[in-house]
Amino acid sequence: MNLILLGPPGAGKGTQAGRLQETFGFIQLSTGDMLRAAVAAGTEIGKRAKAVMDRGELVPDDVVVGIIAERIDAPDCVLGFILDGFPRTTAQAEALDDMLSKKGVQLHAVVEMTVDDGVLLDRIKGRAAQAGTKGVRADDNPETLAKRIEVYHSQTAPLLPYYRKKGILKAVDGMAGIDEVTAQIEDVLGLK
Numbered sequence: 291m292n293l294i295l296l297g298p299p300g301a302g303k304g305t306q307a308g309r310l311q312e313t314f315g316f317i318q319l320s321t322g323d324m325l326r327a328a329v330a331a332g333t334e335i336g337k338r339a340k341a342v343m344d345r346g347e348l349v350p351d352d353v354v355v356g357i358i359a360e361r362i363d364a365p366d367c368v369l370g371f372i373l374d375g376f377p378r379t380t381a382q383a384e385a386l387d388d389m390l391s392k393k394g395v396q397l398h399a400v401v402e403m404t405v406d407d408g409v410l411l412d413r414i415k416g417r418a419a420q421a422g423t424k425g426v427r428a429d430d431n432p433e434t435l436a437k438r439i440e441v442y443h444s445q446t447a448p449l450l451p452y453y454r455k456k457g458i459l460k461a462v463d464g465m466a467g468i469d470e471v472t473a474q475i476e477d478v479l480g481l482k
């Protein structure tokens with residue numbers, strides 16, 4: 291099954307994508323993780339992306355579209371993939387449609403994880419407080435998070451009507467407990 295998890299930063303997309311991968315073998319493709327790996331490795335893409343990411347803004351569409359186009363072709367995606375953090379703009383969504391139709395690959399569902407902004411800020415503060423245990427991200431601080439939430443509302447939220455019109459948008463309550471969210475996702479996808 292090929293899926294998109296859509297939701298603001300801190301909604302728990304990564305956690306849920308990891309669980310879906312473990313249970314069903316759909317591969318989690320997180321553009322944020324891939325970009326952080328590129329930054330850590332000091333590649334050209336990493337050099338282009340670092341300052342933009344630290345400001346909480348979006349890296350250029352062509353960069354992330356190129357990364358995903360290449361990754362989706364890998365043999366481990368045979369059971370499906372879960373896009374986590376991509377697409378984030380209408381241009382990326384259109385590029386994805388184009389890419390998938392050229393490859394003859396279907397997108398089965400887009401799962402929106404709804405969370406309110408106050409809860410997000412608390413979650414990120416919690417994530418930042420885990421310093422030393424999980425490795426804190428440079429963009430997990432209240433200032434950058436505020437920017438990331440603003441960018442979500444202005445640039446990514448328009449994807450909700452985009453996918454609703456296609457009839458593949460499902461919503462779950464991202465404020466429920468982790469197990470409950472997993473159960474809701476499996477339910478809306480007809481996986482249980």
Ligand code: AMP
Pocket residue numbers: 299321322323325342343344346347348349350351354374375376377378382429438
């Ligand atoms: P994330 O881990 O998904 O929260 O992404 C962290 C940061 O990586 C974002 O704030 C952006 O700067 C960048 N990024 C990740 N995915 C994308 C994307 N699809 N388009 C543009 N920028 C992205």
